[in-house]
Amino acid sequence: MSEQSYLLKGATLPSGAGADILIEGGRIVSTETGAGHGADVAVVDADGLVALPGLVDLHTHLREPGFEQSETVLTGTRAAAAGGFTAVFAMANTLPVADTAGVVEQVQALGRAAGYATVRPIGAVTVGLGGERLSEIGAMAQSRAGVRVFSDDGKCVHDSLLMRRALEYVKTFDGVIAQHAQDPRLTENAQMNEGALSSELGLKGWPAVAEESIIARDVLLAEHVGARLHICHLSTAGSVDVIRWAKARGIQVTAEATPHHLLLTEELIRSYDARYKVNPPLRRDEDVQALREAVADGTIDIIATDHAPHPREAKECEWDAAAFGMVGLESALPVVQTALVDTGLLDWAGVARVLSQAPAAIGRLDGHTHAFEPGSAANVVLVDPAASSVFDLERLHGRSQNSPYLGATLSGSVRWTFHEGFATLRDGVLAPVAEAAVR
Numbered sequence: 001m002s003e004q005s006y007l008l009k010g011a012t013l014p015s016g017a018g019a020d021i022l023i024e025g026g027r028i029v030s031t032e033t034g035a036g037h038g039a040d041v042a043v044v045d046a047d048g049l050v051a052l053p054g055l056v057d058l059h060t061h062l063r064e065p066g067f068e069q070s071e072t073v074l075t076g077t078r079a080a081a082a083g084g085f086t087a088v089f090a091m092a093n094t095l096p097v098a099d100t101a102g103v104v105e106q107v108q109a110l111g112r113a114a115g116y117a118t119v120r121p122i123g124a125v126t127v128g129l130g131g132e133r134l135s136e137i138g139a140m141a142q143s144r145a146g147v148r149v150f151s152d153d154g155k156c157v158h159d160s161l162l163m164r165r166a167l168e169y170v171k172t173f174d175g176v177i178a179q180h181a182q183d184p185r186l187t188e189n190a191q192m193n194e195g196a197l198s199s200e201l202g203l204k205g206w207p208a209v210a211e212e213s214i215i216a217r218d219v220l221l222a223e224h225v226g227a228r229l230h231i232c233h234l235s236t237a238g239s240v241d242v243i244r245w246a247k248a249r250g251i252q253v254t255a256e257a258t259p260h261h262l263l264l265t266e267e268l269i270r271s272y273d274a275r276y277k278v279n280p281p282l283r284r285d286e287d288v289q290a291l292r293e294a295v296a297d298g299t300i301d302i303i304a305t306d307h308a309p310h311p312r313e314a315k316e317c318e319w320d321a322a323a324f325g326m327v328g329l330e331s332a333l334p335v336v337q338t339a340l341v342d343t344g345l346l347d348w349a350g351v352a353r354v355l356s357q358a359p360a361a362i363g364r365l366d367g368h369t370h371a372f373e374p375g376s377a378a379n380v381v382l383v384d385p386a387a388s389s390v391f392d393l394e395r396l397h398g399r400s401q402n403s404p405y406l407g408a409t410l411s412g413s414v415r416w417t418f419h420e421g422f423a424t425l426r427d428g429v430l431a432p433v434a435e436a437a438v439r
């Protein structure tokens with residue numbers, strides 16, 4: 001395999017310091033400005049660009065196996081590379097469900113073969129996401145995929161005894177349960193946030209308490225067991241309060257917010273445009289503000305995309321019949337810049353923390369680099385923060401186009417992505433499939 005060397009000249013590190021980042025043999029060799037380099041090095045003009053550690057998404061739906069009409073590991077990781085991601089954790093709600101060592105090993109192998117990003121499979125907590133019997137958690141942990149994150153995402157692990165047993169199990173190997181917090185009884189047929197607007201629009205409400213009550217129960221279970229718990233896609237101010245309380249008590253809980261819950265509100269649903277239909281639902285402006293502050297003060301540890309591709313026919317239908325979910329890999333960084341950086345709530349070091357360092361730590365993604373230290377693997381993204389543009393279809397590289405941002409103006413643009421020294425995105429252009437596959 002031939003390894004191209006790169007010099008990212010005049011980049012700005014998350015700390016604000018200037019750097020010439022020299023990448024050779026898949027590693028960062030030096031970040032010293034003005035250091036010498038060989039003649040065969042490709043020089044990238046990074047003047048005005050911010051260098052971040054490769055982004056890590058703890059919550060991606062790659063849909064393969066089983067739902068390849070929505071996304072595949074290849075198309076999803078191409079979308080990831082376009083968005084600046086160098087590692088994604090693939091959710092288990094595939095067909096078959098990722099509840100055996102065989103399926104998680106298959107997903108990981110597909111990621112390796114595609115070559116655009118590190119793919120770490122998430123294992124299901126219960127067999128077939130059925131919520132009744134624990135899946136073979138130990139076998140998935142010991143498999144070649146070395147699964148550390150387990151989730152029934154899309155469904156809540158509602159049975160408290162099963163949740164307790166799952167926490168006890170993952171504790172033995174330092175794993176984590178990522179809970180989709182949704183009380184199923186309180187949300188039967190629910191279509192949008194419960195409140196004045198759901199009454200006005202005549203759509204069945206999804207109360208905040210359906211999320212908050214599960215989080216409250218689960219932080220107490222995590223405390224009782226002494227295990228790690230992660231809460232997926234927080235969407236309400238009340239959820240933030242519960243997490244803040246749990247952390248103050250020393251409970252090992254981490255929390256995630258999605259870009260869309262940090263920018264969009266339920267008001268968009270007045271259009272009845274199903275691109276805005278998502279689980280958990282878009283909430284009120286007060287909730288968005290509370291989530292933003294919680295990311296800024298560290299109560300919410302990470303931002304994860306919950307990239308959820310769906311084919312056209314699942315979205316171009318009446319609201320009640322439409323699928324829940326939005327694609328989010330390519331828009332994540334622009335949305336985070338728009339919602340948090342441009343508003344002064346987060347600096348670039350904070351962005352590196354919530355989109356790279358913290359998710360890698362929660363998922364125990366060993367060996368993936370999040371600092372610009374010589375000798376470490378070259379997982380790097382270059383962002384142009386001054387570019388503000390209309391988000392259009394050309395920005396999407398996955399198989400589905402259910403983005404809520406089409407036509408909206410967002411700040412910032414990802415220019416280059418390096419995965420272990422290989423340029424998966426080159427000044428906005430994805431590396432050819434064949435090149436990524438043979439490296």
Ligand SMILES: NC(=O)N[C@@H](CC(=O)O)C(=O)O
Nearest residue numbers: 061153154278279308324325
């Ligand atoms: N977020 C969504 O609205 N949908 C996700 C499931 C999930 O993340 O709960 C999906 O798999 O489509």
Ligand SMILES: [Zn+2]
Nearest residue numbers: 153154180232
């Ligand atoms: Zn979910």
Ligand SMILES: [Zn+2]
Nearest residue numbers: 091153154306
């Ligand atoms: Zn999800």
